Amino acid sequence: MREWTILGAGALGCTFAALLTAKHRPVSLLLSERHRRHFHPALEFIALNERRRLVSTHPRHAEQATGIECLLVMTKAYQVLPALNNLRGLPADTPIILLHNGMGVAEAVARAFPHNPLLAGVTSHGALKEGPWQVRHTGKGETWLGPVNDKGRAFAHLLKPLADALGHAEWSEDIVSLQHRKLAINAVINPLTACHHIRNGQLHEPRFADVLNQLAEEVHAVLTRLGETETLAQFLRRLNSVIGLTATNYSSMHQDLAHGRPTEIDYITGYVLKHAEDLPVPVCRQLYNEVKKQGG
Numbered sequence: 001m002r003e004w005t006i007l008g009a010g011a012l013g014c015t016f017a018a019l020l021t022a023k024h025r026p027v028s029l030l031l032s033e034r035h036r037r038h039f040h041p042a043l044e045f046i047a048l049n050e051r052r053r054l055v056s057t058h059p060r061h062a063e064q065a066t067g068i069e070c071l072l073v074m075t076k077a078y079q080v081l082p083a084l085n086n087l088r089g090l091p092a093d094t095p096i097i098l099l100h101n102g103m104g105v106a107e108a109v110a111r112a113f114p115h116n117p118l119l120a121g122v123t124s125h126g127a128l129k130e131g132p133w134q135v136r137h138t139g140k141g142e143t144w145l146g147p148v149n150d151k152g153r154a155f156a157h158l159l160k161p162l163a164d165a166l167g168h169a170e171w172s173e174d175i176v177s178l179q180h181r182k183l184a185i186n187a188v189i190n191p192l193t194a195c196h197h198i199r200n201g202q203l204h205e206p207r208f209a210d211v212l213n214q215l216a217e218e219v220h221a222v223l224t225r226l227g228e229t230e231t232l233a234q235f236l237r238r239l240n241s242v243i244g245l246t247a248t249n250y251s252s253m254h255q256d257l258a259h260g261r262p263t264e265i266d267y268i269t270g271y272v273l274k275h276a277e278d279l280p281v282p283v284c285r286q287l288y289n290e291v292k293k294q295g296g
């Protein structure tokens with residue numbers, strides 16, 4: 001049975017580790033320098049039904065990259081390349097699966113690892129770190145994977161163990177389109193909630209109605225330019241539904257900014273700005289500058 005190595009021991013990475021382990025899949029966690037210093041042999045996982053379980057973390061270090069059979073990358077977008085570049089001994093036939101927020105990283109990974117099967121994915125599971133090695137699964141979601149390069153196409157069989165563990169996992173030959181759909185949601189909710197220091201649900205307060213609509217229109221126009229066919233009305237429905245479903249959450253960008261960590265703004269709003277070309281995107285640009293000014 002293939003071992004899953006998860007790079008990125010954040011809330012979602014640990015949740016995937018716990019869910020795969022519960023289905024008796026071999027899992028190891030590839031530890032960063034920081035996690036290595038504060039390493040704990042087990043993490044406490046709080047499931048959706050509130051049951052607590054200790055999950056053995058099976059650490060793996062960058063120097064042990066030669067043994068990696070399947071690499072699931074769940075770091076922040078800006079950490080992906082530096083972390084992968086540390087894995088000098090990664091075998092050329094090991095599939096790399098990118099499952100981070102934002103876009104624009106896969107192209108660089110494809111250049112840096114031209115021989116590896118490369119896949120990308122999106123997931124809508126929710127998770128929260130409640131302590132350094134304590135993670136709460138806050139919402140069950142969907143997970144989609146698809147190929148980034150031709151070699152990635154041969155790895156659709158990875159869905160089965162993922163679907164068993166996560167409850168849902170599906171294959172898409174057009175994973176970029178699904179990434180665009182997620183990016184569009186993040187490009188509206190994340191910078192607005194981060195700049196205004198609010199929970200996602202507060203975006204439904206009347207004072208945010210204008211800015212929310214204008215930003216949604218800008219983001220939608222850019223994604224239409226990129227070939228996406230969702231109408232503005234459909235996008236607004238989907239956006240408002242995510243805001244409602246995650247009303248009590250602080251977005252990941254809000255959390256990053258509040259904790260003084262770098263944000264994924266370059267891979268979310270930055271990606272939209274980069275592809276806007278001559279389209280007017282004043283709200284997007286203003287929020288990008290504001291997040292940068294606040295340290296993100």
Ligand code: KPL
Nearest residue numbers: 189246249250251252253
């Ligand atoms: O993905 C998210 C994030 O915070 O990054 C949303 C959907 C906005 C939920 O908070």
